[in-house]
Amino acid sequence: MTALEASARALPGRAEAAPPWKIWTALWIVYIVWGSTYLAIALMVETIPPLLGAGTRFIAVGLILLPILAWRRGASVWRPTRAELLSAGFVGLMLPGANAVISVAEKTVPSGLAALLVASIPLWVILLRRVSGERISWRSIGAVLVGFGGLVLLLHPSGDATIIGLLACVGAALMWAIGSFASPRISLPRDPLVSTAWQSLLGGMAVFACGLIGGEVGDVHFAAFSGRSIFGLLYLITFGSLLAFTSYAWLLQNAPISKVSTYAYVNPVVAIALGWLFLDEGVSATTIIGALIIVGSVALVIRSEAKPKAT
Template identity: 85%
Template sequence: MEASPRVVPTRVEAAPPWKVWSALWIVYIVWGSTYLAIALMVETIPPLLGAGTRFMLVGLILLPVLAWRKGARVWRPTRAELLSAGFVGLMLPGANAVISVAQKTVPSGLAALLVASIPLWVILLRRATGERISWQSLGAVLVGFGGLVLLLHPEGEATMIGLLACVFAAFMWALGSFSSPRISLPRDPLVSTAWQSLLGGVAVFLAGVLTGELPDVHFDEFSGRSIGGLLYLITFGSLLAFTSYAWLLQNAPISKVSTYAYVNPVVAIALGWLVLNESITPTTLLGAGIIVASVALVIRVEAPKAEKT
């Protein structure tokens, strides 16, 4: 999961299929692997301070590069744009921070499955604001939340608090994504993301300080796995995969782009099993099948409507 760009509808020449699929596979694999990277990071790095550092660095890297390419106006968002970016930064990087805390106890594959409920929460938010939703989508939401209930069963080190934190993070991400096109974010998607990352990262880092994570910082005890996980999240998870995602939003049908929502959990479960020896129970497989199928149905029903608007 990464910061959400504001999509500005544009009509451009169709991108070559090989470019579209290359970008899609980057998003499929890299975003699916970020759950493994988070699990490695939080082994020895405090989760909120680690997540905050990740997003602050992404913003501090992107903003100078964008200013060099697009001009100094990148550094001068309006007050409304700054407030909007701050709100979305609290929701999206904030959701990643909550996931980082939850993954101290929740296996990476299970966390990814619970977060895969994001499209279902978006449907509920749309319905709550008075938008008409098809019965197919509402039915898929009910089925999908049935799958969530199956997964909310503590096993091993996973705690109910950790599992519910993953669900809450999915809601935060959905709220941030739902709000993005409705508020005054910077028009350029990468500029918007840079400010969201920087402001959200600062907020998450401060949360880590206020909740007492500083005494847990022992640089000499940071493992190579944890440092590697953090670097992977910054470079591949945020900079590479998000750039690909932002490009896809303007060069590919939303129905195709949205497929990442049900591919990522599959990648996360496979990597958790291969690298961290996470168990895959029959209940997990059943819940996974229900959630992935319901998300796939929602995307199939809703995406064509979005492409017409």
């Protein structure tokens, strides 16, 4: 069972007959908005320090969501157990932390290339499941090996991209995979929105603290913040985190997991197209080949994992 499946099965009252138009509306929100967050990050880090910007993003999300959820679901939202708080803090370090690493990396790595490297997340999840002793089909293992071949192909510095920035993107993908793998196995708040709110708040605070320790305060010049960067930050808060995640959480309850998972190989295509269109990011033959290999291998993994297993 994948981490995505585990999250879906953990949610109570999953509907089986949501109208197709609602499912496809939510899917396209996740496709386009999550794919566009790489462009928004690139805009944000033009004049806003990456760790402080990413920390602000997730702290804001937590502070927006928690009061709304408390109003709708009761004051218990503010009283997670110690185990739930520790678990949310760990996942917050992994998931929002991964976004923060991407924010730093995109100072040198083109947004489309960053999205491609991060698209390897499902491959890392399969590897973690195998290491943990779970049985994985040979088809999935083969797809993972091919996908990592495409990953190696993309780890070739070109233009402003540095090997450190490229490896940071790979590290961020691994962090996200660890957080996704751990989520159904630890004591997170049962409500996915409450869980995400605490993950965002705690992870954002940790990222913001790293920015302070790393000396980013000296790079804060409010008068120099461009309209593009401010727009990027606001877009990440409102559309990237609040709108897209709400749609994603709803999909987990109302759509087949195989259909929900398709975001993993649509997002990088959207990111590459937007990077080329708005940031004049070049698309080399190597990038195209690597994209086809990684996206194809992720598609094979998702299809293989979605097939019913013989009992």
